[in-house]
Each structure stands twice: as C-alpha cells, then as structure tokens.
Amino acid sequence: MSGVRTSRSLGGRGGLASRLLLAQVLVLGASVVTAGAVAALFGPPLFHEHLLEAGQAPDSPQLAHIEQAYRDASLVSLAVALVIALACAAAVTWYVTRRMQAPLDALANAAREVSRGHFGARVGPLGAGTEFDELGHAFNLMARQLEQTEDTRRRLLSDLAHELRTPIATLTVYCEGLRDGVTTWNADTERVMTEQTERLARLAADLDDVSRAEEGRLALDLSPTPVPELIWSAAEARREAFARQGVELHVRPDAAPDVHVEADPRRIGQVLDNLLANALRHTPRGGAVQLSARAVHDAVEIVVADTGDGMSADQLPHVFERFYRGDTARDRDRGGSGLGLTISRAIADAHRGSLVASSAGPGEGSTFTLTLPCA
Ligand SMILES: Nc1ncnc2c1ncn2[C@@H]1O[C@H](COP(=O)(O)OP(=O)(O)OP(=O)(O)O)[C@@H](O)[C@H]1O
Ligand SMILES: [Mg+2]
Incomplete structure (x- = not known):
C-alpha cells in the first residue's frame, strides 16, 4: 500500500521521474536547437564557398543539388540524434527512479511508523549511495532520540x-x-x-x-562563598539528627581553609543536606560520616563519606536517576522519593561542577564527591 503511494509520487505528475525526464528533455531541446541553428546559419555559406573554390559555377544545377543534399543530411542526422537521445533519457530516468524507489519506500514506511507512535522503527542499509546512507543514519538517530524521550516520559x-x-x-x-x-x-x-x-x-x-x-531554568544566586562556611552550616543543620541516631559526624574543611567558590549557598546547602541525610539513613548506629573539603587545582572537592551500607556495582550507575531508590529495607521504609540525588547532580552541573558516587561494595560505605570550580 505504502509502496504504491511512493511509486505514484515518483512516477506521477510532479513526481521525481517526470521532473527528471523533463529536465533531460529541456537539455536535449536546447542542444538540438543550438546545433540546428549553427548548421543552418554557418553551414550553407561555408559549403557554398568551398564548392566555388573547387571550381563549381555559381549557377550550375550540381551546386544547387549538393547544397540541397547538405540540408537534407543535416536535418536527418539531427532528427535521428534527437530520437536516440530521447530514448536514452527515458532509459536513464527509468533506471535512476527504479534505484531510488526501494530506499525512498523504506524511509517513507519507517517515517509513517514513527508518526503512528511506533518509535522502534528503523531503516536498514539503503544501498543507494552515501547521501541515502547518511539520510538513513540521521533518520535512525532521530527515531532513537524520540524513543528515549517517550520512554522517559512514560517512566x-x-x-x-x-x-x-x-x-x-x-x-x-x-x-x-x-x-x-x-x-x-x-x-x-x-x-x-x-x-x-x-x-x-x-x-x-x-x-x-x-x-x-x-530545562536549564534552575535560577542560581551566585556569590563568592567560603567553603568552610558551606560545610559548617550543612553540618550544623544535621548535627542533632546524627546525635539522635548515634552516628558520628566528623567535619574537616581544613584542606580548603581560605578557598572561595562561586556558588549559590542555598542550593549547595540543599545538595550537602541531601548527601548528609542519605549518609545518615544508610549508616547504622555506631558508624561514622565524614564531611570534608580539599582544594584541587582550580576547584574544590567536598566529600561526604560514610561507613554504612555501601552500594553494589549494579546500583551505582542508577543512583542519580529520577525516582531511583535502592531496594534495601531502609529505602523501602522511609518516605524519600528518590529525587534527591537527581536534583543534587543538576545543581552541581548548573554550577559547572560535578557530583559523583563511589563505593567499594555492599557494607563497605559510600563516598559522594561534589566538585565546584573556585571563585
Ligand atoms: N550514602 C548512601 N549509601 C547507600 N546508598 C545510598 C546513599 N545515598 C544514596 N543511596 C542510594 O541512592 C538512592 C537515591 O538517593 P536519593 O537521595 O536520590 O533519593 P532518596 O534519598 O531515596 O529520596 P529523597 O532524597 O528524594 O528523599 C537511595 O534510595 C539509596 O538507594
Ligand atoms: Mg536523598
């Protein structure tokens, strides 16, 4: 059905085949008219002159015959050339459109599938030259992107x-x-x-x-902020909760004593608070969490390291995903929504910094490192 529709558009009025044929006919027409005009304008006087030089009398009947023969021969050769050229143009048009039919059909079918919401549609190798292969590749990239966006939306x-x-x-x-x-x-x-x-x-x-x-609309109120100030205020906000749950909180900003970062203190406070809340939730009574800072080149690393549950290699790549929550009893019991680390990473990115997680494995504790460029 779809193939028929495509072939009609290739062969029908305004289709590729008729346009290609028309273009070739125009070129042929121009060539034949030019050749005919040149032969009619310059041929007879030249012929006439050469015949006179060869000794023909200007009013001899042979001269008139020979000139008539020249005109007839020119006309016949032009007519034969035109017919053969037209036949060749038709053959070339047929061959080219036939070669393009299959890849165009494949692309049109895949595009129709995507428009119906079947985002898994892809085109295979089109085998009709590099341009078509590039078109197919670009189409597949677009379809994959749409599929991912749709997946994310559904999830x-x-x-x-x-x-x-x-x-x-x-x-x-x-x-x-x-x-x-x-x-x-x-x-x-x-x-x-x-x-x-x-x-x-x-x-x-x-x-x-x-x-x-x-959407990149996270409004930041940036100002040069001393790193120890960020660390101490985050620690103070959580100190009581740590004491209540019997988890030690060690604060060590000394490796970045006078360093300032260009930061929104409220947003960075939100990141550190989420990291400390996560660490506290995942560290059993008697464990410890260390909040420290160190200057590295033109950036500062703020590290939250705990001695708690740790994370498996399977878990690590997912912790920054929206709504991701680990499957431990602690994760199931409490009311967190699994958005904390997604937001924290976005805040770090908006500061042109980064947030990464590492863990030696379950039971080995976790370390989250927030890197921010120095002011
Ligand atoms: N310090 C940590 N130790 C072990 N696992 C952690 C730690 N921090 C985070 N995780 C894992 O990463 C998941 C995602 O954390 P995130 O902060 O995004 O969400 P949450 O804390 O579950 O909910 P929310 O922060 O929205 O209240 C957690 O559910 C947990 O499985
Ligand atoms: Mg959290």
Whole structure:
C-alpha cells in the first residue's frame, strides 16, 4: 500500500521521474536547437564557398543539388540524434527512479511508523549511495532520540503515579475514619496527616526542581562563598539528627581553609543536606560520616563519606536517576522519593561542577564527591 503511494509520487505528475525526464528533455531541446541553428546559419555559406573554390559555377544545377543534399543530411542526422537521445533519457530516468524507489519506500514506511507512535522503527542499509546512507543514519538517530524521550516520559508518569499513591491512600483512610467516627483527632492522627501532606508538598517542590533543572531554568544566586562556611552550616543543620541516631559526624574543611567558590549557598546547602541525610539513613548506629573539603587545582572537592551500607556495582550507575531508590529495607521504609540525588547532580552541573558516587561494595560505605570550580 505504502509502496504504491511512493511509486505514484515518483512516477506521477510532479513526481521525481517526470521532473527528471523533463529536465533531460529541456537539455536535449536546447542542444538540438543550438546545433540546428549553427548548421543552418554557418553551414550553407561555408559549403557554398568551398564548392566555388573547387571550381563549381555559381549557377550550375550540381551546386544547387549538393547544397540541397547538405540540408537534407543535416536535418536527418539531427532528427535521428534527437530520437536516440530521447530514448536514452527515458532509459536513464527509468533506471535512476527504479534505484531510488526501494530506499525512498523504506524511509517513507519507517517515517509513517514513527508518526503512528511506533518509535522502534528503523531503516536498514539503503544501498543507494552515501547521501541515502547518511539520510538513513540521521533518520535512525532521530527515531532513537524520540524513543528515549517517550520512554522517559512514560517512566516519569508511572513513577509519579506510584509516588502519589501512598500519601493519598493514607490521607483518604484517615479522612474516612474521622468522618465515620472510627478515628479520633489526636496527636497521632495529626502527626500522620502532617507527615503525608508534607510528603506531597515536598514531592511537588522536588518535581518542580527536577523540571527546572532539566530545562536549564534552575535560577542560581551566585556569590563568592567560603567553603568552610558551606560545610559548617550543612553540618550544623544535621548535627542533632546524627546525635539522635548515634552516628558520628566528623567535619574537616581544613584542606580548603581560605578557598572561595562561586556558588549559590542555598542550593549547595540543599545538595550537602541531601548527601548528609542519605549518609545518615544508610549508616547504622555506631558508624561514622565524614564531611570534608580539599582544594584541587582550580576547584574544590567536598566529600561526604560514610561507613554504612555501601552500594553494589549494579546500583551505582542508577543512583542519580529520577525516582531511583535502592531496594534495601531502609529505602523501602522511609518516605524519600528518590529525587534527591537527581536534583543534587543538576545543581552541581548548573554550577559547572560535578557530583559523583563511589563505593567499594555492599557494607563497605559510600563516598559522594561534589566538585565546584573556585571563585
Ligand atoms: N550514602 C548512601 N549509601 C547507600 N546508598 C545510598 C546513599 N545515598 C544514596 N543511596 C542510594 O541512592 C538512592 C537515591 O538517593 P536519593 O537521595 O536520590 O533519593 P532518596 O534519598 O531515596 O529520596 P529523597 O532524597 O528524594 O528523599 C537511595 O534510595 C539509596 O538507594
Ligand atoms: Mg536523598
């Protein structure tokens, strides 16, 4: 069906074949008219002159015969040449359009598949020259990009629905209980309902951050900021939580004492807070977390290293993905949405820095390194 449609466009009016044939006919027409005009204008006087030089009398009947023969021969050769050239043009047009038919069909079919939402459609080697191969390659790249975008969109929507389900279900149960008189309003009810609404509000804020970061709209309020100040304020904000859970927090900014970075202190505080919260969540009582800084060339490395759960080689490449949460009991139990590291990395990138994770394996602790260029 589609092949028929393509061949019509190649052969029909305004199609490639008719355009190609028309172009060749125009070239042929111009050549024949030029050859005929030259032969008619310059041929007879030249012929006449040579015949007179050869001794023919100007009014002899032979002269008139020979000149007539010249005109007839010119006319016949032009007519025969035109017919053969037209036949060749038709043959060339047929051959060229036939060679282009299959690759154009393949491309048109694949494009139609993509337009119907089948993003897995690809074209194979087209075998009709480098230009067609490049076109096929570009088409495949475009289809792959569309497929990835569609995958991400689908995954994002399903992850989002999943994240919304738990708090909404909990709030629904409590609201129904209160309405039916099964649950009474007390400190516990208040705590649960506040926790769940806060979780929804945080999810909305995190999603806003992620979409801003992905569109490159993360507004930064940059100023030269001393590194120890960033580190101490992040540590202070979490110190109590560490003490409560019996995890030691060591702060060592001494390897970058007077260094300033060009940073948005609030955003970098958000990154460090997420790294410290993750480290605390994944470090059992009695363990330790170290927050340190060191100057390297024209950048500063801020390192959060813990002695906790660690991460497997399978887990490491995914921790910065949206909504990714490890499968440990700790990850399942708490209310995090798995957006923290996605946002943290986007903030690091927006500062023209980087955030990387490493771990020697499960049970061996984890290290997160935030690199920021010096002011
Ligand atoms: N210090 C760490 N030790 C072991 N695993 C970690 C550590 N930090 C992060 N991870 C793993 O990376 C996952 C993603 O972390 P991320 O901060 O993005 O999300 P979260 O902490 O689960 O949720 P959120 O930060 O949105 O509240 C975690 O669920 C955990 O599996
Ligand atoms: Mg987190």
